[in-house]
Amino acid sequence: xxxxVCQLKELEVEHFEIREVLRCxxxxxxxxxxxxxxxxxxxxxxLFEITYVQCGDVELEKKIDEKIDHFISxxxxxxxxKSQICLSFYEVKSKQPSWFTNKTxxxxxxxxxxxxxxxxxxxxxxxxxxxxxxxxxxxxxxxxERSCRRAMVEASLREVLFQIIxxxxxxxxxxxxxxxxxxxxxxxxxxxSSSDSAFGMDMIKRMLHSGHPTMLS
Amino acid sequence: xEMDRESxxxxxxxxxxxxxxxxxxxxxxxxxxxxxxxxxxxxxxSHSRVRKTDKWFNLVLGDRPPALENLNFSLRxxxxxxxxxxxxxxRGSCSSSVDNLYSPxxxxxxxxxxxxxxxxxxxxxxxxxIATPSGADASVSYKKIYKKSIILLRSLYTQMRLLPxxxxxxxxxxxxxxxxxxxxxxxxxxxHPFSREEESGMKEYIFAPVEALSGCLSVSVTYRATLSDxxxxxxxxxxxxxxxxxxxxxxxDPMRSFPSSDKGAHATSFPLRGARPPSSSPFQRPHSxxxxxxxxxxxxKTQSLAGSPPVYRTSPKPYDIASPPTDLYGNRIQNQRVSxxxxxxxxxxxxxxxxxxxxxxxxxxxxxxxxxxLLTRHCSETAPVTIPLPLTGRxxxxxxxxxxxxxxxxxxPLSPRSSKHDASSQESPSGIRSYxxxxxxxAGESPSGLSNNYSAQKVVRDSxxxxxxxxxxxxxxxxxxxxxxxxxxxLSFQDDMDxxxxxxxxxxxxxxxxxxxxxxxxxxxxSLCLYCFP
Numbered sequence: 001x002x003x004x005v006c007q008l009k010e011l012e013v014e015h016f017e018i019r020e021v022l023r024c025x026x027x028x029x030x031x032x033x034x035x036x037x038x039x040x041x042x043x044x045x046x047l048f049e050i051t052y053v054q055c056g057d058v059e060l061e062k063k064i065d066e067k068i069d070h071f072i073s074x075x076x077x078x079x080x081x082k083s084q085i086c087l088s089f090y091e092v093k094s095k096q097p098s099w100f101t102n103k104t105x106x107x108x109x110x111x112x113x114x115x116x117x118x119x120x121x122x123x124x125x126x127x128x129x130x131x132x133x134x135x136x137x138x139x140x141x142x143x144x145e146r147s148c149r150r151a152m153v154e155a156s157l158r159e160v161l162f163q164i165i166x167x168x169x170x171x172x173x174x175x176x177x178x179x180x181x182x183x184x185x186x187x188x189x190x191x192x193s194s195s196d197s198a199f200g201m202d203m204i205k206r207m208l209h210s211g212h213p214t215m216l217s
Numbered sequence: 218x219e220m221d222r223e224s225x226x227x228x229x230x231x232x233x234x235x236x237x238x239x240x241x242x243x244x245x246x247x248x249x250x251x252x253x254x255x256x257x258x259x260x261x262x263s264h265s266r267v268r269k270t271d272k273w274f275n276l277v278l279g280d281r282p283p284a285l286e287n288l289n290f291s292l293r294x295x296x297x298x299x300x301x302x303x304x305x306x307x308r309g310s311c312s313s314s315v316d317n318l319y320s321p322x323x324x325x326x327x328x329x330x331x332x333x334x335x336x337x338x339x340x341x342x343x344x345x346x347i348a349t350p351s352g353a354d355a356s357v358s359y360k361k362i363y364k365k366s367i368i369l370l371r372s373l374y375t376q377m378r379l380l381p382x383x384x385x386x387x388x389x390x391x392x393x394x395x396x397x398x399x400x401x402x403x404x405x406x407x408x409h410p411f412s413r414e415e416e417s418g419m420k421e422y423i424f425a426p427v428e429a430l431s432g433c434l435s436v437s438v439t440y441r442a443t444l445s446d447x448x449x450x451x452x453x454x455x456x457x458x459x460x461x462x463x464x465x466x467x468x469x470d471p472m473r474s475f476p477s478s479d480k481g482a483h484a485t486s487f488p489l490r491g492a493r494p495p496s497s498s499p500f501q502r503p504h505s506x507x508x509x510x511x512x513x514x515x516x517x518k519t520q521s522l523a524g525s526p527p528v529y530r531t532s533p534k535p536y537d538i539a540s541p542p543t544d545l546y547g548n549r550i551q552n553q554r555v556s557x558x559x560x561x562x563x564x565x566x567x568x569x570x571x572x573x574x575x576x577x578x579x580x581x582x583x584x585x586x587x588x589x590x591l592l593t594r595h596c597s598e599t600a601p602v603t604i605p606l607p608l609t610g611r612x613x614x615x616x617x618x619x620x621x622x623x624x625x626x627x628x629x630p631l632s633p634r635s636s637k638h639d640a641s642s643q644e645s646p647s648g649i650r651s652y653x654x655x656x657x658x659x660a661g662e663s664p665s666g667l668s669n670n671y672s673a674q675k676v677v678r679d680s681x682x683x684x685x686x687x688x689x690x691x692x693x694x695x696x697x698x699x700x701x702x703x704x705x706x707x708l709s710f711q712d713d714m715d716x717x718x719x720x721x722x723x724x725x726x727x728x729x730x731x732x733x734x735x736x737x738x739x740x741x742x743x744s745l746c747l748y749c750f751p
Contacts, residue, residue: 028375031371031375032368032371032372032375035275035364035367035368035371036275037267037271037272037275037276037277038275038276038277039277040276040277040278040374042378049384050378050379051378051379051383051387052375052378053374053375053378158379161375161379162376162379164375165372165375165376165379168368168371168372169368169369169372169424169425170425172364172365172368172425172427175364175368177360177364178275178364178367
């Protein structure tokens with residue numbers, strides 16, 4: 001089975017926007033892969049005028065929030081860096097027991113890459129410096145700039161959501177059959193680890209497991 | 218045999234898919250149906266029960282609105298497209314000033330504009346050559362189709378929340394304000410093409426079709442990319458204002474003659490919001506129902522098409538048989554079957570006849586022709602009160618409608634409103650009175666007290682005069698409750714009945730217009746104060 005890969009459009013977000021943006025994107029993806037019986041739950045974002053849908057599973061919500069917390073911690077240690085979060089869906093296949101391993105194998109059939117560029121607001125950055133005078137006069141232009149920027153982020157987020165919808169619509173054949181009693185397919189969220197090289201190795205390992213991925217722009 | 222069974226399952230999937238999509242769309246676009254569903258969902262959440270209809274496509278949406286059952290029946294030909302138009306009904310800008318209401322120079326409220334802001338088309342196309350898979354393949358085939366349909370429905374559900382119309386729906390669904398617009402819907406098996414001008418502002422999105430061996434299920438949406446062209450605004454509440462120069466005021470010269478009717482000074486209704494009187498142009502509303510939308514239709518015939526969802530669930534169970542629809546007063550409609558099947562073939566646009574006058578054509582309602590009979594009738598239901606006369610050297614007398622005093626100051630007894638007053642009264646737009654959204658959700662309630670008989674009269678009268686309005690209202694809601702399709706920002710017949718106690722605190726329609734003296738019941742002033750200062 002091919003592993004379908006979707007690279008989502010990069011979003012430039014500020015630190016305080018990370019949580020909402022990631023929740024929106026990750027839950028939207030999972031909702032389209034939670035093919036068991038769900039009671040959809042509409043969630044209105046606070047920072048943007050966007051409503052996304054959760055599949056209503058409390059456990060899932062907790063796990064996603066945990067991963068987002070880890071990611072935010074990583075971002076705080078690696079400011080002003082581009083980062084990628086990978087949401088993968090897999091099937092569990094029992095491997096032939098061998099001398100070295102008796103584990104089950106994960107066959108990844110779909111991977112989503114959420115690309116974020118976390119920036120810091122210039123004013124916020126300058127205010128931290130002890131030797132720099134605090135700029136006290138935002139004025140209308142700063143407010144306008146902020147709202148303009150917010151509108152751009154909202155539009156970009158909307159584009160990403162449409163991208164998800166387009167992908168799930170166009171690629172359906174690779175989705176495994178639905179198991180009775182299962183709400184959503186097994187999934188895995190990978191965030192950058194403390195060292196970038198380790199993150200890269202994780203990705204290479206996954207690619208080797210999943211075979212020849214199809215890259216989508 | 219096996220083929221027939223598999224083919225039957227596929228038809229079942231397609232049929233249920235259409236119902237589910239309709240449910241999703243209406244639940245996300247029609248505020249009145251959303252309120253109904255939301256209330257039921259609150260109940261079902263507490264009981265944690267999943268209905269049979271919810272199990273289809275593994276998407277729990279709650280109870281289907283009754284209208285869906287009738288629509289399903291009418292659109293049961295699976296190869297007919299199902300076209301769902303979401304229509305924005307927008308009234309012109311309104312004045313927020315009380316003075317303007319009475320001012321002859323104040324412009325009247327513009328006619329309601331209706332614009333299709335979204336069109337959803339669900340189609341199941343039959344290919345020219347139908348491949349017949351073998352037994353095992355057929356079984357796998359319909360399971361795959363079902364899975365793909367689930368995914369399609371998920372993406373549609375998400376997309377509905379991202380389109381511009383959702384924002385309007387959210388605004389209307391909030392109970393905090395009323396607006397000068399509303400969302401209604403129209404379901405039919407075909408669609409009128411958009412004009413070039415309309416098309417220029419629309420975008421289209423076509424969902425990837427679900428291909429089956431015996432057909433192809435496709436969904437597309439054409440939507441307005443932006444709704445900023447519409448002046449969609451909340452209705453501004455009246456600023457509190459004390460009217461000092463009312464008849465009987467100590468400061469008013471009792472011999473003063475008030476302005477004549479053409480200046481609107483003897484407006485018989487008091488708008489609760491700063492709305493403008495309606496224009497004289499007829500209210501054009503699409504008669505949007507597919508022929509299947511008729512309360513008289515029992516929904517039992519749909520049961521043959523429905524069944525249990527496919528293998529992912531437990532043992533198949535029969536589809537719930539919905540109870541027959543009810544009329545406005547909760548009475549089951551037994552004999553209202555209309556030959557809608559004939560209508561399906563005969564008319565380009567499906568029209569439903571109103572429940573009380575099935576023979577009435579869906580004519581343009583007359584209530585916006587410069588008057589608002591419902592509103593003024595409403596006003597006549599207020600109990601008259603006594604008004605103390607100022608001490609002006611004459612003997613103090615009290616106005617009493619029941620007094621045998623032949624004084625011309627006496628208020629006449631309540632009586633049905635004459636048409637003469639209809640033409641002369643200032644009317645507030647129909648949408649104003651449904652300021653209470655909760656009332657819009659109630660059905661079959663009749664006002665208490667003095668109004669009972671009158672409201673019954675009003676119902677009868679309305680059924681004759683406003684049949685078009687009923688049919689249109691019914692067509693957009695599909696609910697047995699009149700006017701249920703609209704949010705409470707719209708006028709609804711139900712709102713009229715519910716609000717009779719205080720929305721229009723008085724009615725002076727029965728006062729002789731030629732009388733130079735104008736009598737405004739004290740109840741008006743009281744109600745004004747109460748309303749302006751809740």
